[in-house]
Amino acid sequence: MGELNKNTEWESTKGLREPIKELEDKWKLVPSFLQVKGLVKQHIDSFNYFINVEIKKIVQANEKVFCDADPLFYIKYLNAYVGTPDLEEGFNVTKPTTPHECRLRDMTYSAPITVDIEYIRGNQRVIKNKQLIGRMPLMLRSSNCVLTNKSDFELAQLNECPHDPGGYFIIRGQEKVILIQEQLSRNRMIVDEFKGAIQCQVTSSTHEKKTRTNVIVKNGKYVLRHNALTDDIPIAIAFKAMGICSDQEIMQLIGTDDTTMKKMGPCIMECHNLKIFTQNQALAYFASKLKVKRFQTANSKSRSPIDEARDLLATTILAHVAVENYNFYVKAIYLAIMVRRVIDAESNRTAIDDPDYYGNKRLELAGSLLALMFEDLFKRFNWELKSIADKIIPKVKAAPFDVVKHMRPDLIANGLFAAISSGNWTIKRFKMERHGVTQVLSRLSYISALGMMTRVNSQFEKTRKVSGPRSLQPSQWGMLCPSDTPEGEGCGLVKNLALMTHITTECSEEPIARLACNAGVEDVRLLGGEEINHPAVYMVFLNGNILGVSRQYKRLIRVFRMFRRRGLISAFVSIYPNHNQRTVYICSDGGRLCRPYIVVENGHPLVQQSHIHELKRGIRKFQDFLNDGLIEYLDVNEENDSHIATRESDIDPYVTTHLEIEPFTVLGVCAGLVPYPHHNQSPRNTYQCAMGKQAMGTIGYNQKNRIDTLMYNLVYPQCPMVKTRTIELTNFDKLPAGQNATVAVMSYSGYDIEDALILNRASIDRGYGRCLVYKSAKTTMKRYSNQTSDRILGPSRDANTGKVIRAHDILDTDGIAAPGEMVENRQVLINKQMPPATLNPVAQGQPQSVDYKDVPITYKGPVESYIEKVMVSSNSEDAFLIKILLRQTRIPEIGDKFSSRHGQKGVTGLIVQQEDMPFNDRGICPDMIMNPHGFPSRMTVGKTIELLAGKAGLMEGKFHYGTAFGGSKVKDVCNELEKHGYNYHGKDIFYSGLTGEPLEAYIYSGPVYYQKLKHMVQDKMHARARGPRAVLTRQPTEGRSRDGGLRLGEMERDCLIGYGASMLLMERLMLASDAFSADICGECGRLASRAWCHACRSSAAVSTVEMPYACKLLFQELASMNIVPKLTLKRYC
């Protein structure tokens, strides 16, 4: 019977249940998306918004400057502009510049900020256009950058790599990234549990103020807590202070059901007990709880405390809810909702918000951070102008006061430069003090630079040991990469954006508010509490502010989504209901995470195969999909109101609303490099994400033009045999970092334990793993205030032989090392000299050349380098700038670190001659042997599949794909192998190179993409017999860079004690370190000097004792503190 029923049910829905055909090449939408949005588009969009829109708003908000001295004087800013990048060449001459010039010459890539102003000079009103007020560091590839909209050829002429993502700044030659900052969203109610008590918290943020308001439960009563108040205010008093004086009205706003009434009872009672009935009484109560202001200004003195309390209530408490003419009604409703939320959460714990939920988070980008900083600096700039005006106007002068002459562009320019170059964001107005906001762009590899641009930094303290903020949130799905996070203290706090994530920029609220009203939202100001809290009514919020109520919320949402798909409102406006709170939220604020999805209607994705064909032919662009409403952006909150199918086959015709574009886009840039990541144990992908950033390869097409302090390049980088779609999208195949090594998975010799690798000598001879290490030396020729300056001398000659001394062997006649020369340890690169006095003016006529001090730039390092090139230029201080690029070619050696793309790192354990390597029937010798013990515990199945796919790809002459959640199937790959006469499982017969007989096991072998990591023995090897000692303690110095000793640590010491090797201990800890013969007076037990005891005035009992110098030092230091350590001496034999 049941069977039959099922059948009929199936019959009736047959039309709907028909399997939906999979869209072919749907992934083509991803490159099309990245074409418009790009990987670092978030940064660039945000910065563009700042320099084109927000900067004008900021200037407008602070448009007028008045002066106390002259009531007629004013400055009015009419407009503000950010220009195109240029360099100041002195004498107000500027010259257009390029980013690469700034990099090389240690300059700042910036553009002038100019304003149009209207001001009073004397008695005239003057309008001045294009007045320079500061300089704005420019983000590369932003709208004002010279690189935007340039072809690859044009970029090449500007010495720029076409694959360079941009999105960073160049400050004094350094590339700086403003990391994406994650924080809790502003102006939203968040209900959370704090020390067992439930509270509702709102962090209000407006242009003027940032405050936090809490409604908490205290002794069973609800109170309002705020930083500006000394004490908590009972909630009923707060309502009364806002003019909601009747208790009934209060209850109607909060809710009139029994439980609410019961809970609110005590609060109302308390108010009565305090005898507060009117608004004025309540405000007086408020005033008594105000924090006493330290500085009374003339303005505030004249006002009564009640006025002040009213002001506080209007502007500071819940600052984001605007109050007009002291009409507090909307604010009271807002407060009532906060109380309501707390009451709800008390009885229903699921109503507590999750602060880690990504819908409650906002990401701050370069634009908004710079806007904060600029506004602060601009205000300071204006304040300074005002104080100058205050000072100068009263003085009678010949020329009328011209404020333009006092506008110093340095303040804003240096403030912005310093903030970006130090990463310290200090804004006193908001009590904001953040460190590490910017980082130097890591140019170790292309991927490390790209990975940095997608990094998201959390405001959370790294040292706290809580798991909540660190663990993977389900709401991060598709927005943040689940794999790419560092290990250790930053784990889970530092995240990376996924491939298709977009971060919204603000769009204006007014049209949305108007639209909402048209769609049936009623203004709350016209309604009473009973209507607002009616069960059939949903409250509508716009960016956390109450907009009104709607009786048909479903219609409202539908209308809004339709508007959005039609393009009538911004694609990034989101709307979603919350049924528990009976609210509809509309968001248009910046910093929300969102990503595009295919719209599904009636069980069918709107994107059809024909659309994809059009896309392939280039007729259709991603924007067209958006314009036609086939694809739309969903933010985290709206995602939760949608039913999203991962694949076409998952579409349920009744509920599905959206379809994922491509599942692999849930991963980020770094995790996207891993082939078959869905077959790996997840930590392995995380390890690879960290290691991919250390792999050397190519960093950009302009790498040969760069002079970086440290740069690693591979001589023969290769594109991986097993690619992923992400690799192609990020252009990793064009700027690769690694080589395809033929790997045999077998054990060999025993030098391969603990993940060590065996390399083939012949492969190395033929260029495998060869890398170039570039380092640079730099100096400037300074000019000093006393008219002296640094100088460079040609090579010195030996006085006797007349030959150039060895240290100066490589110098050209100009005193700078010549390109192409080999430099050895301690040879001079630049023979610079400094004048002896740089401060005191040198008397005229005095010969200056006498004792110039030698300050040569020397080369240090045990291995010689070659000079690649020398650059002589000038920097922003007009001093000569000399940069020398040094090069080393390094061949893999034992101890160099390699890693596959599956988090499997290992060092070279042995390098074997080719004839000793195993070989197979076809005469193939592996480049590398890897121990099979690396597999069972790591479970990196993806690596084994990569090997198979790579091998099949070699035979077919094509690249296989190991894209996440897709890629070439193992079965197909194996069939391909079989077709070419290989074993189906990829295991071949190998012969031992040593005995010539076949090996007993079949060997799994094929190409695997291996990365050479930057850790090389040459940079780490260190040993010391004798060497430098620290001055104070006479103990050996510490660290490789100081040629330090190798420490016998505490644990090693414990071992020796346990073993009883006391003489060895003595040798290691004293004799080999800081042995010292101290003279001790046997009489008084104190230190004697030169066999003479000063205390006893004799040398009779003085004997010499061997002790550590540190011990002697301790005694002397103690003696200096009036503690006399005394030694008792005894003869020991």
Added chain:
Amino acid sequence: MPKLDQKPRVMLEEFRVKNAPDDYGMADEKWNFKKFAKNMRIVIVRLDNFEMEFDLIGVQPAFANAFRRLMLSEVPSMAIEKVMIKNNTSIIQDEVLAHRLGLIPLKADPRLFEYRPEDATVGTEFDTLEFSLKVKCSNNKSQPKDSFRPEDLYENHSVYSSQIKWCPLGNQASVHKEADVGPVHGDILISKMRPGHELDLHLVAVKGIGKDHAKFSPVATASYRLLPDITLTREVTGGEATLLQSCFSPGVIGIDSEGRAFVQEARYDTCSRNVYRYDEIKDSVILSRIRDHFIFNVESVGAMPPNIIFIQAVKILRDKCKSLLDELNTL
């Protein structure tokens, strides 16, 4: 199950290579010259200037392996060892350029040269070949309009091995023919250049062995495989026969007119052992390889024909044995 013949063999089982239970490898066998001379055979299957395939039958693996190893690492050949860089303004680094030049195979018969003494600073005509490479890239004056191909825009934008010029030392010009000295292949790309780039190099080639650096190895590779042997244990017909046929390389399994499978030529098999994937036929074959039948494959890099390389390897082995014997006799 048919009895296998008495040839020494290894069995290729599904999961491992297995020697016969009583077989401890041929290393333990007592070596007998007469027997060896009787069994030992060399059959040349294929030979041209660059490649040779021959069968070495009836020797112990140590012998075969010794020849393989010697060919890879001890048969000498000439290669560029030193590069004097007078000028290099191309984008390729000096060291990398030198490395690339070193790997270019040279056609110069190493038998006509001596090893250069370690302490020698200048080469003589008996141990050194010198070359020069002087190329300058410039704009093509007669460039066709509207062309953006580098080959039209520039002259000498690619440096090939054919541009390496031999500079005979002393009497070399009369001893060696011009055609016998120089890179084997003229189309090896050394570097790419753009106008203003210039190479002025002096190259010194010496004789060396592969042990020292892979560039001195006279072979691209030299290796061997054991002769595969396939024995059918039962009659395989019909669909199974075609399935069986598909499990081996083409030409290994034949099907006769009655649809029965038979082993046609086991030699061609790549020993992929894919027959073990099918349970229905995996019992019908015994896969094995003949342990004393080595199919050698020698790919010369071009300086010497492969047969000469092999003979050289034999000579080196002989010399080594001789010197060992001499040492032993002096004891």
